Amino acid sequence: FREGHHVASEIVTHARRNGMGPLDFPYAEAQRIYADAVAGTDAPADLPLTQEQFRQALDPAAIVAARATSGGPQPQEMTRMIGTARARLDDHAGWIAARRGHVAAALDRLDADFDGLTRD
Incomplete structure (x- = not known):
């Protein structure tokens, strides 16, 4: 060596x-x-x-x-890592969409409750 x-x-x-x-x-x-x-x-x-x-x-x-190692620069490993990253991004996008839906629904309920209080 x-x-x-x-x-x-x-x-x-x-x-x-x-x-x-x-x-x-x-x-x-x-x-x-x-x-x-x-x-x-x-x-x-x-x-x-x-x-x-x-x-x-x-x-x-x-x-x-x-360099056929996990995390290495060989094309097959890069394809695998990019696929994993894309799957994570898709999961995060789904989570964000769900959270936005939850917030929108909460705002709609809040607006409805507020409208109900102001009409009385």
Whole structure:
């Protein structure tokens, strides 16, 4: 974990310093940074990701798709959460409508009672 975090930190630092986005980062540069970062450790000497795996690890769409967790950004979970939120809003709208009806009925009774008092 420590080596992996160090490598990721070095890659991000290099990318920021050189104005690179995730999809623009050269695989060869990642290999060089990895080799430098793990030198003298028991980690494998070569970057343990193929170029395709490295690209997928940096692809925002692939990152979102891989995060299959509750509350995550994947489309299916977003659809579920939006549906839940809409159902809550519908429940709240129903409650508001019921309360407004209750208040309107109370006002009607109050007006009727007041009218009855003023006619006498």
